[in-house]
Amino acid sequence: MTDTVKKRLIKFLASLIIFGIAILIIVYNLRDNIVYFYSPSEIIENNHTGSQIVRLGGLVESESVVSDGDSIFHFKITDGQEQISVKYQGILPNLFAEEKGVVVEGIYMNDGRFIANKVLAKHDENYMPPEVIKSLKETGKWQE
Amino acid sequence: MSLAISYIANSLLILCLVTSIIQSRFLFKIQNYNFLSISQISAIQFLSILVSFFILLFLFITSDFNFDLVYFHSHSEKPLIYKLSGVWGNHEGSMLLWILILVLFNFLFSLSKSSSQKFKEITVAVQSLMIFGFVLFLLLLSNPFNINNENFNDGLGLNPILQDPLLAIHPPILYIGYVGFSLIFSLSITGLLTSEVDKKWATVAKPWVFAAWSFLTAGIALGSYWAYYELGWGGYWFWDPVENASLMPWLSGTALIHCVVVLQRRNTMQSWTMVLAILTFSLSLAGTFLVRSGVLNSVHTFASDPGRGLFILIFLFIILSSSFLLFALKSEKINKPSLHNISSRNTGIMVNNWLLISILVVVFLGTMYPLATDLLYNQSLTVGPQYYAISITPIIILFLFFMILSPQLSWEESKLLKILNEMRYILISCLTITFLTTLYFDLFNFTEILIIFLSLILIISSLSSGLNFKSTKVIVKSNFGQSIAHAGFGIFMLAVVSNAVYSQEKIYDAKVGSKLQLDEYIFDFKNIEQEEKDNFNSIRAYLSLSKNGKDLGEFSPEIRFYSDPPTITSETSIIHRFFSDVYVVMNVPQNQESISLRLHIKPFMNILWLGVIMIILGGIITAILNRKKNEENAIN
Numbered sequence: 117m118t119d120t121v122k123k124r125l126i127k128f129l130a131s132l133i134i135f136g137i138a139i140l141i142i143v144y145n146l147r148d149n150i151v152y153f154y155s156p157s158e159i160i161e162n163n164h165t166g167s168q169i170v171r172l173g174g175l176v177e178s179e180s181v182v183s184d185g186d187s188i189f190h191f192k193i194t195d196g197q198e199q200i201s202v203k204y205q206g207i208l209p210n211l212f213a214e215e216k217g218v219v220v221e222g223i224y225m226n227d228g229r230f231i232a233n234k235v236l237a238k239h240d241e242n243y244m245p246p247e248v249i250k251s252l253k254e255t256g257k258w259q260e
Numbered sequence: 261m262s263l264a265i266s267y268i269a270n271s272l273l274i275l276c277l278v279t280s281i282i283q284s285r286f287l288f289k290i291q292n293y294n295f296l297s298i299s300q301i302s303a304i305q306f307l308s309i310l311v312s313f314f315i316l317l318f319l320f321i322t323s324d325f326n327f328d329l330v331y332f333h334s335h336s337e338k339p340l341i342y343k344l345s346g347v348w349g350n351h352e353g354s355m356l357l358w359i360l361i362l363v364l365f366n367f368l369f370s371l372s373k374s375s376s377q378k379f380k381e382i383t384v385a386v387q388s389l390m391i392f393g394f395v396l397f398l399l400l401l402s403n404p405f406n407i408n409n410e411n412f413n414d415g416l417g418l419n420p421i422l423q424d425p426l427l428a429i430h431p432p433i434l435y436i437g438y439v440g441f442s443l444i445f446s447l448s449i450t451g452l453l454t455s456e457v458d459k460k461w462a463t464v465a466k467p468w469v470f471a472a473w474s475f476l477t478a479g480i481a482l483g484s485y486w487a488y489y490e491l492g493w494g495g496y497w498f499w500d501p502v503e504n505a506s507l508m509p510w511l512s513g514t515a516l517i518h519c520v521v522v523l524q525r526r527n528t529m530q531s532w533t534m535v536l537a538i539l540t541f542s543l544s545l546a547g548t549f550l551v552r553s554g555v556l557n558s559v560h561t562f563a564s565d566p567g568r569g570l571f572i573l574i575f576l577f578i579i580l581s582s583s584f585l586l587f588a589l590k591s592e593k594i595n596k597p598s599l600h601n602i603s604s605r606n607t608g609i610m611v612n613n614w615l616l617i618s619i620l621v622v623v624f625l626g627t628m629y630p631l632a633t634d635l636l637y638n639q640s641l642t643v644g645p646q647y648y649a650i651s652i653t654p655i656i657i658l659f660l661f662f663m664i665l666s667p668q669l670s671w672e673e674s675k676l677l678k679i680l681n682e683m684r685y686i687l688i689s690c691l692t693i694t695f696l697t698t699l700y701f702d703l704f705n706f707t708e709i710l711i712i713f714l715s716l717i718l719i720i721s722s723l724s725s726g727l728n729f730k731s732t733k734v735i736v737k738s739n740f741g742q743s744i745a746h747a748g749f750g751i752f753m754l755a756v757v758s759n760a761v762y763s764q765e766k767i768y769d770a771k772v773g774s775k776l777q778l779d780e781y782i783f784d785f786k787n788i789e790q791e792e793k794d795n796f797n798s799i800r801a802y803l804s805l806s807k808n809g810k811d812l813g814e815f816s817p818e819i820r821f822y823s824d825p826p827t828i829t830s831e832t833s834i835i836h837r838f839f840s841d842v843y844v845v846m847n848v849p850q851n852q853e854s855i856s857l858r859l860h861i862k863p864f865m866n867i868l869w870l871g872v873i874m875i876i877l878g879g880i881i882t883a884i885l886n887r888k889k890n891e892e893n894a895i896n
């Protein structure tokens with residue numbers, strides 16, 4: 117092996133190792149900061165309780181929205197099979213409405229309630245989050 | 261009538277298709293066609309698309325609902341400016357705008373005098389081949405001139421959230437940036453084909469690459485400012501897939517502009533420049549079309565059509581594979597042995613190139629990971645903003661360090677101790693300022709203090725290197741653009757960190773007459789009124805802002821209820837003060853007694869935008885200064 121080839125090989129291996137370590141750190145960090153999305157059925161079935169922040173999506177059940185002042189809201193999210201009670205303190209997005217699609221982010225408690233710290237809504241009144249469409253299709257509740 | 265217009269417009273598109281084939285003849289060594297010059301044919305290409313674009317504008321202005329596009333995306337009651345912006349507020353129209361800019365760049369380049377005739381011929385040929393592909397795509401898969409046989413009385417497109425002046429000019433600016441990189445791509449392909457990637461190549465490419473980069477920066481900034489005041493979430497960047505899609509070409513484009521400078525000055529880094537040029541354009545393509553085709557799920561997406569996404573993926577694959585194949589064949593030929601010392605400016609720029617690419621990898625993985633898990637495991641997930649903050653912060657600290665160091669290094673060889681000695685006053689003064697700020701504001705996070713310290717040095721050292729202070733007058737040096745942009749980045753980073761640390765928000769359930777407080781600000785909730793406007797009803801709250809008994813202005817946040825289509829929008833109300841923005845968002849009232857109001861204090865927002873404007877200006881100044889220099893050289 118000549119010297120130049122050796123040098124090149126060392127250079128190549130060194131950069132490969134550095135690059136590999138960098139990617140590992142990034143992916144490791146990525147896995148720590150993932151927010152999973154579940155439908156009410158999935159969250160009950162797999163019992164995702166605990167301190168992990170997750171997203172829950174479905175339709176806001178009709179006549180389930182109650183406000184008790186101080187910007188605290190209670191409502192139920194359903195996918196046609198299961199439903200979950202959600203408590204949220206904050207400002208609801210403008211397009212939040214009963215029987216419309218919604219995605220909330222927060223923690224699913226041991227007692228079966230969901231404490232949301234974010235309610236996400238989109239621009240268009242006809243817009244349905246794709247995850248919600250997917251979960252409604254799986255339970256057969258999706259209507260075109 | 262409509263049929264005739266559609267016929268004319270389609271013929272114009274076909275005319276462009278034909279002229280593009282003629283223009284690409286140089287690639288196939290067919291030279292014996294000399295009826296018209298290159299710039300004349302480019303003019304026909306440009307005019308054919310320009311006229312069809314004007315036809316589409318005309319259709320939107322006159323609300324001709326016989327055209328599908330107008331029917332779906334316009335409405336007779338829309339204000340004129342939004343009828344116009346409706347042209348590119350949809351997939352087909354934005355494609356036409358994209359192609360218009362593509363042919364415009366081609367035309368402008370065919371007029372330029374900075375390169376040799378042969379070089380120009382091949383570049384225009386490559387560019388025309390791309391024009392051919394896109395016009396074909398437009399004609400077959402997303403034709404804006406499709407007509408229907410119904411007699412619709414009115415259109416469907418009156419979405420009020422899209423009726424916003426910033427959103428109207430955001431796409432054209434962003435597209436000029438994206439498409440500008442197409443010319444750099446064509447120039448690179450030409451450079452590879454002719455094995456001429458050298459100082460001369462860099463001199464030709466430099467003004468174009470700086471112009472494209474400046475527009476891309478401005479486009480991203482406009483989108484960010486729109487999100488800041490329209491979405492009312494208090495943030496200006498959400499690491500949303502669509503935002504990331506525009507950030508990725510910006511990151512590689514930023515690396516590219518620095519490489520072009522190195523290539524021009526030192527005639528080295530040829531291969532790397534080519535890789536970046538190809539990468540930047542590919543990312544621009546992916547950015548526009550994956551967004552428009554709805555593959556990326558986000559707040560900004562319009563509609564989805566998998567067929568179009570597939571076409572773009574195939575197109576992207578062809579461009580990427582053929583250009584990298586060409587690169588693999590030619591890279592040995594274009595590379596000149598580089599003879600630079602390790603402690604030279606090349607090294608500094610190279611390190612920061614790698615750091616930019618590292619950030620690009622972070623953003624890429626964060627954007628693609630959810631797509632991959634959805635496809636592979638049918639598991640939907642999102643990547644939290646924390647991922648980006650944690651991964652990017654250490655890279656940014658190194659980046660700032662080398663951004664300060666590199667311009668101090670000479671192109672030949674430098675002694676680090678000498679630089680340290682030259683910078684001693686700047687270092688000492690910045691250390692003092694940082695120390696005082698830390699004490700005054702009770703900062704204790706080491707990372708934040710470090711970023712503030714480095715940003716301060718960057719601002720001062722950049723400004724002092726671009727200006728020469730002689731006893732009585734200030735002389736602007738030739739690296740003025742660079743110094744403005746670098747100082748702007750320092751100001752931007754300073755504002756980003758301070759904003760993240762000092763932002764405050766609070767939600768109140770407020771009654772009329774109550775006084776609300778956030779930090780030292782007092783919000784006096786005076787009144788709430790209902791109003792009826794032309795096409796919406798509104799509820800408006802009135803609050804006045806004061807601090808230490810001093811009156812600072814009035815807020816009037818608003819909720820608008822549109823009937824057609826039924827949509828509710830909230831209008832944030834912002835008072836811009838020099839050091840911080842104060843803003844109020846109101847909620848749709850749930851009961852009669854009280855109303856939810858969200859109050860925000862966002863410090864340093866004005867400073868943040870100032871930094872961004874300086875970055876853009878720096879790019880434009882460099883492009884113009886360089887163009888002037890080129891013209892002078894051409895004359896001599």
